[in-house]
Amino acid sequence: xxxxxxxxxxxxxxxxxxxxxxxxxxxxxxxxxxxxxxxxxxxxxxxxxxxxxxxxxxxxxxxxxxxxxxxxxxxxxxxxxxxxxxxxxxxxxxxxxxxxxxxxxxxxxxxxxxxxxxxxxxxxxxxxxxxxxxxxxxxxxxxxxxxxxxxxxxxxxxxxxxxxxxxxxxxxxxxxxxxxxxxxxxxxxxxxxxxxxxxxxxxxxxxxxxxxxxxxxxxxxxxxxxxxxxxxxxxxxxxxxxxxxxxxxxxxxxxxxxxxxxxxxxxxxxxxxxxxxxxxxxxxxxxxxxxxxxxxxxxxxxxxxxxxxxxxxxxxxxxxxxxxxxxxxxxxxxxxxxxxxxxxxxxxxxxxxxxx
Amino acid sequence: xxxxxxxxxxxxxxxxxxxxxxxxxxxxxxxxxxxxxxxxxxxxxxxxxxxxxxxxxxxxxxxxxxxxxxxxxxxxxxxxxxxxxxxxxxxxxxxxxxxxxxxxxxxxxxxxxxxxxxxxxxxxxxxxxxxxxxxxxxxxxxxxxxxxxxxxxxxxxxxxxxxxxxxxxxxxxxxxxxxxxxxxxxxxxxxxxxxxxxxxxxxxxxxxxxxxxxxxxxxxxxxxxxxxxxxxxxxxxxxxxxxxxxxxxxxxxxxxxxxxxxxxxxxxxxxxxxxxxxxxxxxxxxxxxxxxxxxxxxxxxxxxx
Numbered sequence: 001x002x003x004x005x006x007x008x009x010x011x012x013x014x015x016x017x018x019x020x021x022x023x024x025x026x027x028x029x030x031x032x033x034x035x036x037x038x039x040x041x042x043x044x045x046x047x048x049x050x051x052x053x054x055x056x057x058x059x060x061x062x063x064x065x066x067x068x069x070x071x072x073x074x075x076x077x078x079x080x081x082x083x084x085x086x087x088x089x090x091x092x093x094x095x096x097x098x099x100x101x102x103x104x105x106x107x108x109x110x111x112x113x114x115x116x117x118x119x120x121x122x123x124x125x126x127x128x129x130x131x132x133x134x135x136x137x138x139x140x141x142x143x144x145x146x147x148x149x150x151x152x153x154x155x156x157x158x159x160x161x162x163x164x165x166x167x168x169x170x171x172x173x174x175x176x177x178x179x180x181x182x183x184x185x186x187x188x189x190x191x192x193x194x195x196x197x198x199x200x201x202x203x204x205x206x207x208x209x210x211x212x213x214x215x216x217x218x219x220x221x222x223x224x225x226x227x228x229x230x231x232x233x234x235x236x237x238x239x240x241x242x243x244x245x246x247x248x249x250x251x252x253x254x255x256x257x258x259x260x261x262x263x264x265x266x267x268x269x270x271x272x273x274x275x276x277x278x279x280x281x282x283x284x285x286x287x288x289x290x291x292x293x294x295x296x297x298x299x300x301x302x303x304x305x306x307x308x309x310x311x312x313x314x315x316x317x318x319x320x321x322x323x324x325x326x327x328x329x330x331x332x333x334x335x336x337x338x339x340x341x342x343x344x345x346x347x348x349x350x351x352x353x354x355x356x
Numbered sequence: 357x358x359x360x361x362x363x364x365x366x367x368x369x370x371x372x373x374x375x376x377x378x379x380x381x382x383x384x385x386x387x388x389x390x391x392x393x394x395x396x397x398x399x400x401x402x403x404x405x406x407x408x409x410x411x412x413x414x415x416x417x418x419x420x421x422x423x424x425x426x427x428x429x430x431x432x433x434x435x436x437x438x439x440x441x442x443x444x445x446x447x448x449x450x451x452x453x454x455x456x457x458x459x460x461x462x463x464x465x466x467x468x469x470x471x472x473x474x475x476x477x478x479x480x481x482x483x484x485x486x487x488x489x490x491x492x493x494x495x496x497x498x499x500x501x502x503x504x505x506x507x508x509x510x511x512x513x514x515x516x517x518x519x520x521x522x523x524x525x526x527x528x529x530x531x532x533x534x535x536x537x538x539x540x541x542x543x544x545x546x547x548x549x550x551x552x553x554x555x556x557x558x559x560x561x562x563x564x565x566x567x568x569x570x571x572x573x574x575x576x577x578x579x580x581x582x583x584x585x586x587x588x589x590x591x592x593x594x595x596x597x598x599x600x601x602x603x604x605x606x607x608x609x610x611x612x613x614x615x616x617x618x619x620x621x622x623x624x625x626x627x628x629x630x631x632x633x634x635x636x637x638x639x640x641x642x643x644x645x646x647x648x649x650x651x652x653x654x655x656x657x658x659x660x661x
Contacts, residue, residue, distance in 0.1 A: 053486055082552035089448055092440020093457075096528070099521045100464050106479045107471060160369035168363055169370070177370040179647060180377050186575065186643030187380070187636070188582020190610045194632040195380045198387040202625075219380075222373065252362035280468020283584035286614050308470045308585075315474060315589060323478065330471045337466055 022074050032067035039066075060091070104334075111331025114324035120332070124293035124310075129317035136329050138295040139310035143336065145299050146210050146289075146306055147279050150217035155271055157218075158225035159260075165226070166233040167255055184223040192219040193284030200288070208289050210296075210304035216284035221274045228270025232263040265351020272344030276337045282308035307333045380636065388630035394623055399630070405595050405612070407627035408620065416609070416631050418595045423608040423635070426512050426587065427580040429601060430519035434580075435573055437520070438527035446535040447557060458532060465525035473589035476518040481590070484514050488602040503602045510592040510604035518586050523576035530575065534568030535561055567653045574646030578639045584610035609635040 025031070040059040064087055072080035119135040127134035161181070165174055196216040200206050236259050244254040260267070290303035291313050298304075305313075307329055314326035392399065394412045402415025445457050488508040491501040542560040551559065562569075588611035598605040613628045620628055 051486055054490075078552055078555065082554040085554035085557070086448065089440045089444045092437045093444035093449075095437050096441045096461055096464070096524055099524070100460065102479070103467060103471070103475050103521070104463075106475055110478075157369055157372060160366045161373055164366035164370040168366055173367070173370060177373055179644075179651070180374055182647045182650075183640060183643045184373065184377060186578040186582075186639055186646075188578075188584070188610060188639055190582065190584040190613055191380065191384075191632055191636045191639070194613065194629055194636075195383055198383045198629060199379070202387055203383065219376070222376075226373075250359050252359050255362070276466060280466075280470065282468070282470045283610065283614055287617055308468060311470050311474065312585065312589075315477065326474055327478075330474055333468055333471065337468065341466065 023079075024071055024074055028070065029067065032070065033063055035066045036060075036062035063087070107327065107330050107334055110324075110327040111334075114328045115331060119325075119328050123295050124305075125295070127293070129314075129319045129322045132321045132324070134325060136305075136307060136310050136325075136332060138292065139305040139307045139329070140332070140336075141295065141297060142210060142292075142304045142306040143279060143308075145297070146213045146217060146285070146304070147275055149211060149214035149299055150221055150278060151271065151275055153214065154218045154221035154225060154274070158222050159229055159267065161222070161226045162229035162233055163255060163260075165230055167251070167259070181223045181226050184219075185227070187219065188283075189216075189220055189281050190283040190287070192216045193287035195219065196284070197287050207301065208303075209301055210289055210299040210306075212288035213285045213304070213306065214299065216288050217278045217281060220278050220281060220284070224274040224277060225270055228273065229263075229267050232266030232270065233259060235266075236262045265347055268351070269344045269348040272340050272347060276340035276344070279336055279340065280308055280333055282312055285309050286312065307336065381633075384629055384633040384636060388626055388633050391623055391626035391630045395627070403595055403597060405616075405627075408624040412623045412627070414627050416634060418597055419607055419609045419612055419631055420634070421597045422512065422591070422606040423581055423610075423638075425599075425601060426516050426519060426591075426606065426608060427577060429513065429516035430523060430580045431573065431577055433517060433520035434524045434527060434576060438524045438572075438576070439531055439569060441524070441528045442531035442535055443557060443561075446532055447553065447561070458529075461525055461528055463525075464521065465529070469522065469583060469585045470589075472518050472522055473586035476514060476586060476590045480518065481509050481514055484508060484511075484517070488513060491602060499599050500601055502600050504600065505603055507604055508602055510590060512591065512598075512601040512606040515587050515590045515606065516601070518590060519580045519583055522583060522586065523579050526579055527569075527572045527576040530572035531565065531569050534565040534572070538564045567649050571646040571649040574642055574649070578642040578646065581642065582610055582635060582639050583608075584614050587611040588614045 036059055039062050040055060043058055044055050064084060067087065068080050068084045071083045118133065120140070121137055122133070122135035123138040124134045124136075125138075161177065165178060165181075168174075169177065193216045196212055196219070197208075200212045200215060201208055206212065240258050240262060241254055244258045245251070249257070285306050286309060289306070289309075291309055292303035292305040296302050296304045311326050311329040311333065314322040314329060391407060391412070391414075395407070395414060396411040397404065397413040397415045399415050400420075401417050402413065403418045405414045405418075406412065407414045441461060445454050445461070449457055485508050488503065488511070492503040495501040496503070538561050542564065543556055546556045546560045547553075587608050591606045591608070591611055592604040593607045593611065593615055594605040595607060596605060609631050613632055616624065616628055
């Protein structure tokens with residue numbers, strides 16, 4: 001081995017140790033957490049009581065300081081910032097997740113504790129707010145009728161709008177329709193209720209009823225169904241349409257016989273999702289139908305209850321028994337929403353094209 | 357023949373949507389006129405709400421203030437969390453579970469607002485004393501956080517926290533959709549140049565996604581402004597402009613309509629419709645701006661907004 005060879009090797013070694021970045025050990029996050037926990041314990045022990053939430057906040061801040069500082073010292077600024085960003089982004093996600101878990105577990109636990117089969121099969125007729133018992137059968141029936149009627153009105157209109165936008169829409173009109181369908185998704189639900197009240201009750205003199213509630217829900221459903229149907233129609237391959245035209249089938253028949261059946265599963269899924277969405281609406285129902293404690297199967301006349309307004313009513317009563325009923329009602333409402341979501345997924349699965 | 361009928365039928369449905377939107381505005385204006393005509397207060401600056409007194413005396417100042425401040429505080433809380441969530445699902449979580457995580461966050465959007473209200477009133481409110489007291493003790497020099505009456509329930513701050521959770525999925529879902537559309541080559545190029553993950557996000561993802569994130573934020577704002585039931589259950593419905601957001605007070609356009617509806621007389625209804633009209637116009641403008649931003653950057657669709 002000549003002298004120069006050894007020199008080269010040394011130079012190379014020196015270079016590589018300069019090039020290879022110094023990094024924190026693999027379990028740096030864990031070590032940082034341990035150090036932060038130890039520091040937190042000291043702080044909590046030495047200062048007046050902070051409570052659990054306070055301690056957690058201190059722990060989290062110390063964790064960030066320890067890890068970022070360590071990384072800054074060893075790895076440099078860029079990597080310290082990267083680690084800090086990772087911690088922050090992960091924390092943001094955890095906060096969102098924690099909120100969801102907190103809400104869902106509250107509803108399930110408090111709902112189950114006052115839930116019974118009776119709750120599903122009885123109404124609030126002659127049940128004073130102070131007393132336990134009663135149920136939401138009347139509200140369940142009301143919700144199903146109102147949402148069903150809303151779907152009956154909204155579905156054909158929405159599908160026609162979607163067909164117009166995808167198959168025919170060219171030019172100014174379709175631009176405007178697209179834009180206003182989007183804007184319509186942002187109409188607050190209470191405004192939909194206000195409009196139906198001014199239109200249906202004040203102007204045409206009909207009474208407040210379950211049907212008026214359906215009309216308000218229709219306004220909320222239309223943009224959602226149009227959007228989802230539009231997306232579904234767009235992914236129907238053009239080859240199908242052209243094959244149909246080539247056989248001499250007119251455009252409208254092609255749409256009804258070829259395009260719609262192809263997209264059918266997706267369209268139904270979208271409808272189910274929109275139903276799940278409006279089934280929980282409260283505000284428009286408060287304006288368009290009176291609260292009711294009794295069974296009323298007639299959509300067209302008289303006060304009609306619904307699950308959201310049932311929950312609202314029970315919260316407003318404010319007695320311990322009625323608050324329990326409100327939680328049980330909330331649980332049933334979530335179940336109704338989940339069932340519609342489940343149906344949507346089921347339809348999507350059953351009608352999905354077989355994968356090759 | 358059949359073609360012409362069907363074409364016109366679908367066009368009619370399209371026109372119906374436009375007519376419906378116009379009708380909402382027109383009917384609200386028409387039925388709000390009696391309230392505007394008979395009001396002896398100033399509609400925009402009066403804080404009281406006595407539309408059924410004779411003479412009627414009311415204004416939307418307190419409502420506008422409560423709506424604005426509750427939405428703004430909600431945005432301040434929700435936007436960082438929502439964008440962080442979108443980034444986490446898009447670039448930090450492992451590819452295998454990312455879709456499921458996205459679905460889980462979307463579940464938040466499916467929870468009905470009455471349940472948010474019930475939870476906020478019965479669960480969250482009991483746990484907010486600590487933080488609001490802390491804000492008062494240590495940040496009380498800022499008027500916003502000062503609490504002079506020592507009662508911490510039924511406040512705008514609590515309503516804002518609930519609103520923040522409600523609009524989080526709206527902002528997060530659209531932001532995520534936009535982030536997913538950042539060209540892969542941009543991201544990989546920046547990583548190949550030695551950028552850290554955060555530098556990749558800051559230099560490749562955020563610049564590309566900014567318009568989408570802004571419009572997602574606007575859509576979230578629109579939702580917060582119009583939210584009714586959760587806010588109505590939590591706020592104490594006072595007609596005053598109170599900058600101390602941790603004190604029990606506050607009211608919003610939407611909540612006021614829901615709470616006053618069943619006790620309102622003819623002018624009362626008209627006044628509520630008038631306030632609803634203002635809410636409609638505000639949300640319309642906010643949504644139009646958001647949609648215009650999306651339409652200008654056609655790379656991503658605004659679906660599921």
